[in-house]
Amino acid sequence: MKTNEVLKLSQFTEKKEEDKEWFSPGFYTSQGGYKMSLRVISNGNGEGKGTHVSCYIHLMAGEYDDALEWPFQGVVTIELLNQLEDRNHWKHFIPIDESIEDEVKQRVKEGRSTSGRGPPKLISHKELKYKPATNCQYLKDDSLYFRVSVKVTSKTKPWLVGASRII
Template sequence: MLDGIKKQLEKVKTTNNVKTVTLAVAKLEQKMVGMQRTVAQQIDNSLAIKNEIKNADISNKRMIPELNQKLKEMIEEMTRIRQKQNELERKLSTRNQENEQNFLAQINGFEQQIGLYDVRIADMDQRFQVLETTSYSGVALWKINNFQRRKREAESGRALSIYSQPFYTSRYGYKMCARVYLNGDGMGKGTHVSLFFVLMKGEYDNLLPWPFRQKVTLMLLDQGLERRHLSDMFRPDPTSSSFTKPTSDMNIASGCPLFVAHNLIEGSSYVKDDVIFIRIHVDTTDLETF
């Protein structure tokens, strides 16, 4: 009788091990399918962006083959992982108790590899977003998600400021971005959102007039029906180092430390679905284009 009970317990243990391995394989399969869809979407994005920026600046052109190469490498590696996974599934059909733990260890190893690819995909997603949102008209529309969390991070000192994506006055013009301090900077610290304009080092700076003299308008967009946008405008001080030809990646930011008070936007239609929109407009009417 004891022998019979032992056999039943062993059968239950084996069944549980089999279920564990089967669930692990199914989980891995779901991750693989999700990653394949993401990579396929990025391939489509890459082709679309390549067509859109045939005449774009050199730095963006250089990014396309680099991203394509990374996508190709990831597809090849995922194919190898898929082959290993299929091999595991074949072994699973002739499994025994001794090798089930080995299966789980191999599956855990594959999950770690997939985790690394998730990080690489996130990095490429960010690069694609930069390419897709690049403006060459002197106007940038900046969407800032997770406003409340980012504001708390600014208050705690974890992330004092955020930079926008770069934008340009033309395809061969000035390179620029915006910088926002959601908990304020300088005179606005703790009471205001501070918004600044930043000149960046560009590919065609040697062809452009310096110092930078274009009028800049900074705007917080009202997402409500009344569209009471808040804006401030300034003309660059030609004696300021913020507007000379950049010698490093970017110049010192210049703008509005008292751009908008916290109590004016909290609970208002300037923040909707935890999102704010900032618009930066650089006057390009008197600029020479190449």
């Protein structure tokens, strides 16, 4: 099952100027699935510092973790949404598989993983502005909208699948 979580980052300019990072509220990949959070660094980091928006997905401790297979494996899609119409969204795919370092995909016992996975150069600051030729604008009213989709390839433990509620 695939999830689509739409997240709004407000006060982009302030976060960019003050070099602040933003974490989304936690969300689940599906009912009974993995818990994640999106981290956005408005002024970029690493090779994107000062010129790009950076985005990373982080695993979180979730209430269904005992019923899930670890390490997590799947593909996370981050889309920066065009706020003028439903096309020309900026899309980036993040495969998380056996080739990825363990701290990104292992079970988190408490809170959020300190290691995330994603592009340090998701989009340049110049690309955020209105472009009349494509009727595209990512930054509007000092806000960005992200859609996170997750296609999980790791599985639940079949004998625990019914345990989607904690009593």
